[in-house]
Amino acid sequence: MVKASLSPASERTLYILGAGAIGSLWAAYGYQAGADIRLILRDQNTLGHYRQHGGIRLISANQTWLCPIPADCPESISTPIQHLLITTKAQQTLDALRCIKSHIATQAVMVLLQNGLGIVEQIRREFPRATVLQGSTTEACYQQNRFEYVHAGRGHTFIGSTENDQRTVLLELAESLSFPPLQLSVSDNIDAVLWRKLAINCVINPLTVIHRCRNGELLNSSERRAQIQQIVNEILALSSVLGRSEWVANLYELVTEVATTTAANRSSMLQDVEAGRDTEIDAITGYVCQLAEQHNTPAPMNKQLLDDIKRLPKVTRC
Ligand SMILES: NC(=O)c1ccc[n+]([C@@H]2O[C@H](COP(=O)([O-])OP(=O)(O)OC[C@H]3O[C@@H](n4cnc5c(N)ncnc54)[C@H](OP(=O)(O)O)[C@@H]3O)[C@@H](O)[C@H]2O)c1
Structure with missing residues (x-):
C-alpha cells in the first residue's frame, strides 16, 4: 500500500482541478x-480570462473577497502534483485528469470531492500507485458570474477511505483542508456517507428535472410523492441485496427532509439540463441501474429516469 504524507514543505502545494x-x-x-x-x-x-478578472471572487454572508489565487492550465504546470483536490463534475473527471496526467506524481494523494459513484475505481485504475480518497460535502455554492461564486449554504464535509491504513493521511488531510469556515471530518464509513448521498440524489435530481421544479415542489402532489416512494423502494431493495440496508434505513424521511430544507433550490441536475450541459446522471442513477442489473434487482423507475434524462438535448459547444 502506498504510504503518503503531506509533510515535506516543498511538496505542500495543493492543486485544485475543477475550479x-x-x-x-x-x-x-x-x-x-x-x-x-x-x-x-x-x-x-x-x-x-481568469488573469484579466484578477482571481476568484467569493461572496459570503454579505462580504465579498477577490482572491488572486495562482493558477495554471495543463501546459503551464511546472512542478509535479503531489496533492490534488478534484472537484470537477463526475462525468468530466477522467478527461480532466488525463489532460494533466504527465504532471501527476506517481504516489500523489488525490481527494475526489464530488457527487456520484463509480469514478474513484476508474481513477485508481489509471493511477494505480496514487492514494485516492473520497469526500462528500453538504456545503452549497453557486456561480453568479464567471469566476464569481456565492457561498449559499453552510454544511459539513466528510472524507474517508476503505483502506484502513490510510487513517494517518486522512487525519492530516482533514486538518489541512479545513479552511475556516469549511470543516472536514474523517468518516469511519465513507461508503455509507456516499451511498446515502447517492440515494438522495437519485430521487431529487432526476425528479426535479422531469417536473422542471424546485426541490420543495417535489412534495406538492400525491403523484410526485408516489414517485419518490417508488425510487426509494427500488434503492432499498438494492441496498438490501448489497447488505447496505442500515445505511439508508430512513431514506424516504431523509429525502423529505432534504427537499424541505432546500425547498427553494433548483437541483444541480436541473440547472445543468436548463443550460444544455451534460449531467451527472450516469454517476448517480446510472450507477444504481448498473448495480441493479448486476444483482438482478428490478429498478424500472430508475431505468426510465436514466433513459429520459439521457435523451434530453444538449447544447453543442465549439
Ligand atoms: N455546487 C454545490 O453546491 C455542490 C454541493 C455538493 C456537491 N457538489 C458536487 O461537487 C461537484 C462539483 O460541483 P460544482 O457545482 O462545483 O460544479 P461546477 O461549478 O460545474 O465545477 C466544475 C468545474 O470543473 C471544470 N472542469 C471541467 N473539465 C475540466 C478540465 N478538463 N480541466 C479543467 N477544469 C475542468 C469546469 O470548468 P468549465 O466551467 O470550463 O467547464 C468547472 O469549473 C459535483 O459532483 C457536484 O454534484 C456541488
Whole structure:
C-alpha cells in the first residue's frame, strides 16, 4: 500500500482541478487561510480570462473577497502534483485528469470531492500507485458570474477511505483542508456517507428535472410523492441485496427532509439540463441501474429516469 504524507514543505502545494463552485470555494477559503494553492484551469484561454478578472471572487454572508489565487492550465504546470483536490463534475473527471496526467506524481494523494459513484475505481485504475480518497460535502455554492461564486449554504464535509491504513493521511488531510469556515471530518464509513448521498440524489435530481421544479415542489402532489416512494423502494431493495440496508434505513424521511430544507433550490441536475450541459446522471442513477442489473434487482423507475434524462438535448459547444 502506498504510504503518503503531506509533510515535506516543498511538496505542500495543493492543486485544485475543477475550479467551479466547490473547487473555488475551497480555493478561496484556502487562499484566505494562507494555504499554498494553485488552480488548474481548462486551457490557456481560460487562464487568460481568469488573469484579466484578477482571481476568484467569493461572496459570503454579505462580504465579498477577490482572491488572486495562482493558477495554471495543463501546459503551464511546472512542478509535479503531489496533492490534488478534484472537484470537477463526475462525468468530466477522467478527461480532466488525463489532460494533466504527465504532471501527476506517481504516489500523489488525490481527494475526489464530488457527487456520484463509480469514478474513484476508474481513477485508481489509471493511477494505480496514487492514494485516492473520497469526500462528500453538504456545503452549497453557486456561480453568479464567471469566476464569481456565492457561498449559499453552510454544511459539513466528510472524507474517508476503505483502506484502513490510510487513517494517518486522512487525519492530516482533514486538518489541512479545513479552511475556516469549511470543516472536514474523517468518516469511519465513507461508503455509507456516499451511498446515502447517492440515494438522495437519485430521487431529487432526476425528479426535479422531469417536473422542471424546485426541490420543495417535489412534495406538492400525491403523484410526485408516489414517485419518490417508488425510487426509494427500488434503492432499498438494492441496498438490501448489497447488505447496505442500515445505511439508508430512513431514506424516504431523509429525502423529505432534504427537499424541505432546500425547498427553494433548483437541483444541480436541473440547472445543468436548463443550460444544455451534460449531467451527472450516469454517476448517480446510472450507477444504481448498473448495480441493479448486476444483482438482478428490478429498478424500472430508475431505468426510465436514466433513459429520459439521457435523451434530453444538449447544447453543442465549439
Ligand atoms: N455546487 C454545490 O453546491 C455542490 C454541493 C455538493 C456537491 N457538489 C458536487 O461537487 C461537484 C462539483 O460541483 P460544482 O457545482 O462545483 O460544479 P461546477 O461549478 O460545474 O465545477 C466544475 C468545474 O470543473 C471544470 N472542469 C471541467 N473539465 C475540466 C478540465 N478538463 N480541466 C479543467 N477544469 C475542468 C469546469 O470548468 P468549465 O466551467 O470550463 O467547464 C468547472 O469549473 C459535483 O459532483 C457536484 O454534484 C456541488
